Amino acid sequence: MAFLDLDRLSLAFKKEQVLKEASLQVERGETVVVFGPSGGGKTVLLRLVSGVMQPDSGDVRLNGRSILDQGPEERGVGMAFQNFALYPHMPAFENIASPLRARRLADSEIERRVHETARLLKIDHVLKHFPKELSNGQKQRTALGRALIAGPEVLLLDDPLRNVDAKLRYEMRIELPRLLKSFGGSVLYVTQDYKEAMALGDRVAVLLDGRFLQIDRPAEIYKNPADVRIARLFGDPTINLYPVQPRPAGNGIEIELFGSKVTLPGSHGHLQGRECLMGLRPEHIHVHTEPVEGGLPMELDAVTPLNVRTVLFLRTQDNRELLATCSEHEQGNFGRGHRAVHARIDFERALFFEPASGTRLPAAA
Amino acid sequence: MDRSNPVTKILRGLALLAIGLFFLFPLFWVALMSFQTNEQILRIPPSIVFEPTLSNYWALISGRLVSTAGVLEIKFMGNLWNSVFLSTTSVALALILGVPAAYAFARFRFRLSEDIAFTLLSFRFAPPLLVLLPLSLYFQDIGLTDTYVGLIWVYQLIALPLILWIVRGYFEDISPDIEHAYRIDGHSWWKTFTKIALPLARPGIAAAALLSFIFCWNNFIFALILASAGKQPVTVGALAFVTASGIQYGQIAAAVILSILPTLLLALYAQRYLVEGLSLGAVKG
Numbered sequence: 001m002a003f004l005d006l007d008r009l010s011l012a013f014k015k016e017q018v019l020k021e022a023s024l025q026v027e028r029g030e031t032v033v034v035f036g037p038s039g040g041g042k043t044v045l046l047r048l049v050s051g052v053m054q055p056d057s058g059d060v061r062l063n064g065r066s067i068l069d070q071g072p073e074e075r076g077v078g079m080a081f082q083n084f085a086l087y088p089h090m091p092a093f094e095n096i097a098s099p100l101r102a103r104r105l106a107d108s109e110i111e112r113r114v115h116e117t118a119r120l121l122k123i124d125h126v127l128k129h130f131p132k133e134l135s136n137g138q139k140q141r142t143a144l145g146r147a148l149i150a151g152p153e154v155l156l157l158d159d160p161l162r163n164v165d166a167k168l169r170y171e172m173r174i175e176l177p178r179l180l181k182s183f184g185g186s187v188l189y190v191t192q193d194y195k196e197a198m199a200l201g202d203r204v205a206v207l208l209d210g211r212f213l214q215i216d217r218p219a220e221i222y223k224n225p226a227d228v229r230i231a232r233l234f235g236d237p238t239i240n241l242y243p244v245q246p247r248p249a250g251n252g253i254e255i256e257l258f259g260s261k262v263t264l265p266g267s268h269g270h271l272q273g274r275e276c277l278m279g280l281r282p283e284h285i286h287v288h289t290e291p292v293e294g295g296l297p298m299e300l301d302a303v304t305p306l307n308v309r310t311v312l313f314l315r316t317q318d319n320r321e322l323l324a325t326c327s328e329h330e331q332g333n334f335g336r337g338h339r340a341v342h343a344r345i346d347f348e349r350a351l352f353f354e355p356a357s358g359t360r361l362p363a364a365a
Numbered sequence: 366m367d368r369s370n371p372v373t374k375i376l377r378g379l380a381l382l383a384i385g386l387f388f389l390f391p392l393f394w395v396a397l398m399s400f401q402t403n404e405q406i407l408r409i410p411p412s413i414v415f416e417p418t419l420s421n422y423w424a425l426i427s428g429r430l431v432s433t434a435g436v437l438e439i440k441f442m443g444n445l446w447n448s449v450f451l452s453t454t455s456v457a458l459a460l461i462l463g464v465p466a467a468y469a470f471a472r473f474r475f476r477l478s479e480d481i482a483f484t485l486l487s488f489r490f491a492p493p494l495l496v497l498l499p500l501s502l503y504f505q506d507i508g509l510t511d512t513y514v515g516l517i518w519v520y521q522l523i524a525l526p527l528i529l530w531i532v533r534g535y536f537e538d539i540s541p542d543i544e545h546a547y548r549i550d551g552h553s554w555w556k557t558f559t560k561i562a563l564p565l566a567r568p569g570i571a572a573a574a575l576l577s578f579i580f581c582w583n584n585f586i587f588a589l590i591l592a593s594a595g596k597q598p599v600t601v602g603a604l605a606f607v608t609a610s611g612i613q614y615g616q617i618a619a620a621v622i623l624s625i626l627p628t629l630l631l632a633l634y635a636q637r638y639l640v641e642g643l644s645l646g647a648v649k650g
Binding site for chain 2: 103
């Protein structure tokens with residue numbers, strides 16, 4: 001039995017169905033990242049767990065007991081909001097102390113614990129400041145401190161890094177997992193940044209159109225996305241997608257791609273005769289300046305460095321775009337682009353999807 | 366603002382002075398009148414050089430108006446007290462009723478909520494004279510004529526819609542997330558209302574209370590019809606200075622000054638709460 005059990009939650013606003021029987025189980029001490037595009041119902045999900053909203057149907061169970069009939073103040077969860085939601089008329093100290101005040105702890109105990117938490121979050125020097133005097137990063141840490149301080153069994157983090165600048169977001173992405181592990185409770189973390197999801201989640205639950213389309217370990221979701229939309233959302237640069245129709249040829253199958261005939265590895269044999277959408281991850285396309293065996297000729301339009309990877313914008317012979325990546329030290333081979341190159345595509349790792357529904361077509365048994 | 370050169374600065378100063386003079390001169394003139402006798406006031410041409418007298422104020426405070434036609438009893442101090450009592454109680458009652466109602470209208474969508482809020486506002490549309498006749502007939506039937514309770518009740522028509530609509534806007538501007546966060550921290554909804562919603566809406570509550578106090582204070586027609594001399598506020602009481610032997614301009618001026626004072630003091634006091642809202646940055650962003 002899962003520690004936190006979201007059981008077939010549904011909720012509609014006016015006529016729009018925001019959640020459609022969404023189910024998710026979180027184990028004790030586990031961090032589950034709820035990932036999805038904005039407007040996908042992620043925030044609503046957290047509100048249902050925290051109790052500030054009620055579902056139309058479904059149940060939220062904690063330790064096997066339904067908590068739907070409990071008000072937000074009785075559930076003992078901690079929550080950090082995307083817009084911080086700090087109390088503007090109270091200094092940072094009182095903001096962080098608020099959950100302890102609600103539990104009527106002694107002043108000396110509150111003093112001690114607030115300072116301890118503030119030190120951990122590196123905001124002990126601004127405790128006397130009011131929220132409007134804090135930087136976004138300090139506000140975010142104050143909100144985090146307030147959510148953490150009472151040691152809730154369930155911590156809900158609603159895209160806490162959304163409103164902080166890129167550098168701080170990067171630092172926090174590294175710092176947060178350690179903080180969350182030391183905290184020890186179960187965490188539901190909402191984000192629409194796939195890198196954050198990959199970095200923070202023990203598991204990632206992809207919420208699309210009100211349903212969880214896939215719940216799995218981050219690496220698994222990247223490698224084996226259950227749906228073409230997940231494949232698109234996970235990955236930067238985005239996965240390349242082309243409609244293909246594998247036909248039998250000799251003792252294998254082949255497809256028409258970029259104006260050439262390409263033989264697919266035998267492992268894709270079961271796709272024969274089926275229209276499908278082929279996904280090629282940019283890192284599975286190896287670009288060479290000289291002709292190579294199995295390489296497809298194409299034009300290199302532009303070279304853009306992106307963090308440690310460099311993105312290559314390719315133009316195929318039938319005038320389509322194809323994104324590839326290479327490592328930094330390979331980048332030198334390509335200059336600034338505008339030249340003929342040869343791309344060897346690792347079709348073994350290509351992903352195939354049903355064109356209409358977007359569902360992943362299973363790999364051969 | 367900082368970029369302006371000295372010429373525009375001087376021009377702006379002059380413009381402010383002109384506006385100030387235009388609006389404050391009548392008040393200034395009334396203040397001068399209050400220290401003059403009727404003869405000094407009525408001489409032609411008028412002059413700002415005169416020998417000040419406190420007789421007008423003394424007449425008001427002692428309640429004895431000595432004129433050429435004899436001695437007249439006036440109840441000005443009683444009227445002033447009535448004004449203070451009626452306005453304060455009316456606004457207090459309107460706050461107790463209106464602020465929670467405003468919160469409900471701001472936070473909850475319930476059936477007919479917009480219609481009810483609009484109906485309450487519509488009380489301000491109807492001219493008071495339109496409702497006065499039926500109202501006074503009903504008040505006679507149920508025995509509310511010439512009672513403080515009756516007047517305070519009617520004053521809710523003035524104060525309640527104002528407070529409801531102004532404060533509602535302030536509540537709506539507070540992010541619901543702030544209140545949600547406080548609930549999740551473990552506080553009851555009542556504590557959330559008193560510790561979060563009320564303090565954050567305080568500038569709005571102060572503004573609405575001040576405004577409705579002024580409207581209540583300045584009301585004339587309700588008290589004229591529904592109350593007798595003993596319960597009437599200063600607005601009606603000032604009529605007593607229009608006597609058979611002439612209009613007592615000096616006393617009227619002194620009465621005006623005395624009746625402005627409470628509202629002026631209240632406005633000065635409430636000012637800091639009005640400004641507080643701007644500096645707190647609590648509302649939106």
